[in-house]
Amino acid sequence: MCALIQILDYGSGNLFSIKDSLNRVSPQLKVKISTDYEEGRMDGLVLPGVGSFSSAQRLLVKNRPAILRDVSTKKMPILGICLGMQLMFEKSEEGKGIGLKLFKGNVVRFESKQNLKVPHMGWNRVLLKKDAMDNSNFCYDLPASDWAYFAHSFFPEATDGNFINATTRYGNQTFPSIIQNDNIVGTQFHPEKSGDFGFKIISNFARAVISQAEKDPAC
C-alpha cells in the first residue's frame, strides 16, 4: 500500500524541506511536486508556503475546479502552509485574484507601528484551543503551547471561530495559526521548519493521507 501526495509548485522557493519532512514520516508516502494538480489520483495535497499571493493564485486558477472536487467529494486531506493557508480564504490585500474560498474571510497585512517589525519573522507561540487536542485529528498529541517558526507579512482575519484550532499573538494582533474544517487544514507557520512541534503536525496530516489512501488503494 502506498499513499500519493502532491505538493503544488507555484514556481519559486523551497519545496525541498516539506517534501523531505513528509518522506521522514513514512516510506509509504509517495510525494510528487508539480504545477498541475492531478485530479482523482491523489490521496492528499499540500499548498506550500513560498511565493506571493498573486503568482500562486494565477497558478491556482486552472487547478481550482479539480482541487475543489477532490476536497469536497472525496474528502481528500489538504494542508495549506503560510501562503498556502492564506490561499484557502476569499481574497488578500497582498494581491489580485480570489482564493479557494474554503474558509470565509480575507487576508490582511500587519500594520507596522509601535516598533512592530514586519514581516513577522521568527519563533512565536502557538496557543492551542482547549478542545482542539481532543476534537482534532490534526492537533493530536500537540502541547497546549509551543514555539513555531513564522515568516509572513499577511494573516487571515477568520470570520468563523469554530474553525480556529490555535492562535498566535504578535504585537496587539491575535490571528489564527492553525485552522481546520474536517479534511481542510492550514497553518500560518511553517511546520517543516518548526522542529519537533512542526513534525508532529506533519505526521498527523500524513496519517490522514494514509487513511485516505486505504479507502481507495491506488497502488
Place this chain on the structure above:
Amino acid sequence: MPLAKRIIPCLDVKNGEVVKGTHFVSLRSAGDPVELAKKYRKDGADELMFLDISASTEKRKTKVNLARSVAKELDIPFTIGGGISSVSDARNVLTNGADKVSVNTSAVANPSLVSDLADIFGAQCVVVAIDAKRNSNSGSGFSVCTYGGSFDTGLDAVQWAKAAEKRGAGEILLTSIDRDGTKLGYDSELTRRIASQVSIPVIASGGCGEIKHFYEILRGTNCADAALAASVFHYGELKISQVKRYLLKKGIEVRV
C-alpha cells in the same frame, strides 16, 4: 507578544569544510558542515547560517550540494550566503533546500538585486549582510566593507541598511569587522544605531566570546533580534542550550 530572541550558529564554509578566522583572515578548520548542523539543531539552534567563502570556481556546485545535504538534516530555517550575485544563483540554492539567501558584495554593487529577489521570492527570503567597520569619515561613524571585509566602500552603514530595507530586504545580518574573532563582545553601538533606524530584524554578529555578550546585545530597546556566533560554539566553549537557559533566567524570551 514578543518574538523569541534567536541564537544562530554560523558556519563559514570553505571548500566543503567549516573554518573560522580572526578579522576575516587566518582561517582554521572547525569540522564538517552537515555534522555541525545536526549537532546545533539538537542543541536548540533557532536557525543556521552558512556562508560559503570558497574562492574556487566550483562555488556554485558547492552551494547547491551544501543546500541539499543540510536540508535533509534540518527542520529549522537555514540561510546560505557567499557569492550569490544573481536571481538564478539564489533560485539554485532556494530550490535545493535553503530557506533564505544572504547577499552582501553583489547587493552593494547592484542594489536592484535586493528588490529583484524580494519580488520573486518574498522579503522573508532575503537577508542583506552588512560588514561594517568604524570609519570617522562616515556620517554614522560606520562604513560598509565588501569582498569579505577587504574593501572599504566608504558607503555609510546606516544609510545602506535603510536603503536595503526599502528595497525589500527581510533581515539585516550585521557583522562588525572590528570585533570579528576578537571575543570582546558584539559592537553594541553599531547594532543599536542600525536597529533603531530600520523596522526589519537585525542579526548581530562579530565578537561574541562569553555568555554575557549574548545578554548585552539582546536586552533593552533597539537591540538585536538575533545573535549570531561561530567559534564559541564550534570549539565547545559554550553550548546553545546553556546560552538559552542563561538568557531565560535573565528575563529574555527564548525558545526552550
